[in-house]
Structures are given as C-alpha cells and as structure tokens.
Amino acid sequence: MTAFKTLGQFIIERQKDFPYAKGELSRLLRDIGIAAKIVNREINKAGLVDILGDAGSSNIQGESQKKLDIYANEQFIAALRSGGECCIVVSEENDEYLVIDSDISKEANYVVALDPLDGSSNIDVNVGVGTIFSIYRRKSEKGKPSTNEDVLQLGTEQVAAGYVIYGSSTMLVYTTGKGVNGFTLDPSIGEFCLSHPNMTVPSAGTIYSINEGNYIHFPDGVKKYIKYCQVEDPDTRRPYTSRYTGSMVADIHRTLIKGGIFIYPPTTGAKKGKLRLIYECNPMAYIIEQAGGKASDGYKRIMEIEVKELHQRSSIFIGSMDMVIKAEEFMSSFSPKLFVKSFEGEVKIQ
Ligand SMILES: O=P(O)(O)OC[C@H]1O[C@](O)(COP(=O)(O)O)[C@@H](O)[C@@H]1O
Numbered sequence: 001m002t003a004f005k006t007l008g009q010f011i012i013e014r015q016k017d018f019p020y021a022k023g024e025l026s027r028l029l030r031d032i033g034i035a036a037k038i039v040n041r042e043i044n045k046a047g048l049v050d051i052l053g054d055a056g057s058s059n060i061q062g063e064s065q066k067k068l069d070i071y072a073n074e075q076f077i078a079a080l081r082s083g084g085e086c087c088i089v090v091s092e093e094n095d096e097y098l099v100i101d102s103d104i105s106k107e108a109n110y111v112v113a114l115d116p117l118d119g120s121s122n123i124d125v126n127v128g129v130g131t132i133f134s135i136y137r138r139k140s141e142k143g144k145p146s147t148n149e150d151v152l153q154l155g156t157e158q159v160a161a162g163y164v165i166y167g168s169s170t171m172l173v174y175t176t177g178k179g180v181n182g183f184t185l186d187p188s189i190g191e192f193c194l195s196h197p198n199m200t201v202p203s204a205g206t207i208y209s210i211n212e213g214n215y216i217h218f219p220d221g222v223k224k225y226i227k228y229c230q231v232e233d234p235d236t237r238r239p240y241t242s243r244y245t246g247s248m249v250a251d252i253h254r255t256l257i258k259g260g261i262f263i264y265p266p267t268t269g270a271k272k273g274k275l276r277l278i279y280e281c282n283p284m285a286y287i288i289e290q291a292g293g294k295a296s297d298g299y300k301r302i303m304e305i306e307v308k309e310l311h312q313r314s315s316i317f318i319g320s321m322d323m324v325i326k327a328e329e330f331m332s333s334f335s336p337k338l339f340v341k342s343f344e345g346e347v348k349i350q
C-alpha cells in the first residue's frame with residue numbers, strides 16, 4: 001500500500017525551498033487546509049442541513065449571497081483568525097477588507113484574499129464548487145495600521161495561491177512559486193494527500209470554455225475565436241469541444257489537467273468582464289503560469305494589471321499557452337485595445 005505524503009508533511013518538507021522561512025506561511029497553508037475540510041464536510045451533506053439556498057443578503061457587487069457563501073466565509077476567517085498568521089483578509093463576501101485584530105495576528109506577516117465559495121450558482125444543483133485563495137506579504141509595518149498598499153498589490157507579488165475544488169473528490173491545489181501540487185482529501189483519515197505532484201498544463205488542448213449564452217454581447221475578437229474553435233481541421237484537432245460548468249474553479253481545474261482555454265471576456269453588461277482580479281483572476285493566473293500556461297485579459301498579463309479597487313473585475317483568457325496566444329491574436333486583430341475602450345458604442349455598429 002503506497003503511503004501518501006500529507007499536505008502537512010509536504011508543506012514542512014518544502015519549507016527548505018525558503019531558507020529564511022520561519023514556518024509562518026506553512027502554518028497559514030495549514031489553516032486554509034483546516035477550513036477547507038470544515039467547508040467540505042458541510043457541502044457533502046448540503047441537502048441534509050439548512051445550508052442550501054439564498055441567505056437573503058447581497059454583497060457589495062449586488063450578488064445575492066448564498067447561505068454557503070456566508071458559511072464558507074465565516075469558516076475561513078475563523079481558521080485564519082485562530083491560526084494567527086494572517087493580519088488582513090480580503091473577501092468577496094466582505095465589502096471592505098478585514099483587519100484581524102487578535103493579539104497574535106497583530107504581528108502576522110500575511111494578507112489573504114479569498115473567494116470563499118466559487119461557483120455559487122451551482123451550489124443548489126450539486127455541481128462542483130470551490131474556494132480560491134491568494135496570499136501576499138503585508139506592506140505596512142507590523143503592529144502599525146494596515147493600508148490600501150497591503151491589499152491592492154500586483155498579482156506578481158503573490159507569495160502563494162491555490163484553490164479547493166469540492167467535486168467528485170475534494171482537492172486542494174496550490175503554488176508557492178515553485179511549481180503546482182495537488183492534494184486529494186482522504187475522508188477516512190481526514191487528510192489532504194499528495195495525489196498530483198508537479199502539475200503542468202498541456203501547451204495545447206482541444207477544449208474551449210466560455211458562456212456562449214452571452215455570444216451576442218462578446219467583442220468581435222472573441223466571436224471570431226469561437227468560430228475558429230468550431231472549424232473542421234483535423235491537423236489542428238479542430239473542432240474543439242466546448243465545456244463550461246459555471247464554476248471557475250471547476251473549469252480551471254479541468255483546464256490545468258487536460259489543457260484548453262477558459263475565457264470570461266468583457267461583455268456589453270460588464271465591460272471589464274465579471275470575474276474579480278484580486279481573489280479569482282490573480283490566484284488562478286499564478287497557478288496556471290506556474291504550471292506552464294498563460295493568463296491575460298486578452299492583451300495584458302493578468303498579474304501585471306494594476307489593482308485599484310478591492311472588488312475590481314477583469315476579463316480573463318487563461319489556460320494552455322498556444323491557445324491563449326491564439327485567442328490574443330484574435331483580440332488584437334479584431335478587437336484592438338482602443339476598440340474595446342469604446343466597446344459599448346461599437347455593439348450598436350456591429
Ligand atoms: O454564469 P456566468 O455569467 O457564466 O458566470 C459564471 C462565473 O461566475 C462565478 O460563479 C463567479 O464566482 P462566484 O460564484 O464566486 O461569485 C464563477 O465561478 C464562474 O466562472
């Protein structure tokens with residue numbers, strides 16, 4: 001019987017990659033793993049406990065919050081608070097950033113950005129959902145008040161990022177800038193075990209993932225790229241197949257393993273796309289880049305996009321290197337940046 005390395009063992013072992021490490025990041029990743037297990041337990045019995053459906057409140061983005069959004073948010077914040085390695089939390093479900101004011105956290109080094117429950121529209125229908133996290137070092141001095149500088153950092157400043165997918169099995173996938181590793185939760189021992197070491201995304205794939213229901217609102221570059229994916233051409237293994245779950249975590253996880261491209265473009269209703277830069281696009285971009293793939297807004301590298309607001313949105317083209325490059329070519333040919341700037345007006349002309 002193969003003895004699998006647990007997440008805890010792996011984290012400690014990998015600490016040697018960071019000569020000056022004092023174990024803070026290791027403990028922080030441990031805390032995230034604990035919260036993921038607690039949320040997983042509730043998701044697994046969602047239909048039996050009062051955790052499905054709307055919470056009756058909405059977040060700053062005007063989205064109605066699901067009970068599981070709130071529950072997951074509370075569990076992750078509680079685990080980060082009791083673990084003591086996190087001083088600030090940015091969450092999709094909190095309008096402002098949260099300063100963790102416990103004594104031990106005042107001396108903490110790390111800022112955590114969270115999408116506590118990703119794929120909320122799929123909760124009640126038992127389709128895979130997830131949690132996304134991103135970790136930064138604080139910029140403000142320890143013990144001093146936190147500032148916007150702490151939370152509005154470029155994606156390139158991430159020290160770690162990851163996601164949990166609550167699917168047919170529950171997995172935690174993360175990077176600290178030295179490759180990507182995946183751990184599967186073994187419910188019989190309550191441990192995440194290393195099941196997918198050194199994950200890499202194939203440079204080419206045959207799957208494209210986009211909500212085609214918004215087709216008429218897409219910029220020409222995206223419309224043309226979709227047409228390109230659907231053309232018969234065996235040499236380039238086209239037509240590609242279409243897969244879209246409505247949960248970014250599930251679509252990115254499939255893309256990481258099988259290759260492909262996931263696109264959430266600007267639309268007339270959302271000129272900057274829908275997904276949030278700090279706790280959805282940047283962490284996923286870090287993981288996919290660390291796995292050998294690419295992530296941009298159709299023009300610019302996601303992790304170099306200036307962060308001005310907590311819940312700032314960005315369009316995203318992410319996945320296999322060759323496919324993202326091809327999609328970017330279509331964007332620059334048919335939706336040059338200037339064009340997109342005045343996108344709303346153009347729709348009427350198209
Ligand atoms: O229904 P749409 O517009 O295609 O949007 C689906 C996208 O929205 C999201 O559900 C947004 O995330 P949240 O569920 O965390 O708000 C993504 O997971 C998913 O990729």
Ligand SMILES: [Mg+2]
Pocket residue numbers: 115117118119248280
């Ligand atoms: Mg999300």
Ligand SMILES: [Mg+2]
Pocket residue numbers: 069092115116117118119120
């Ligand atoms: Mg969410």
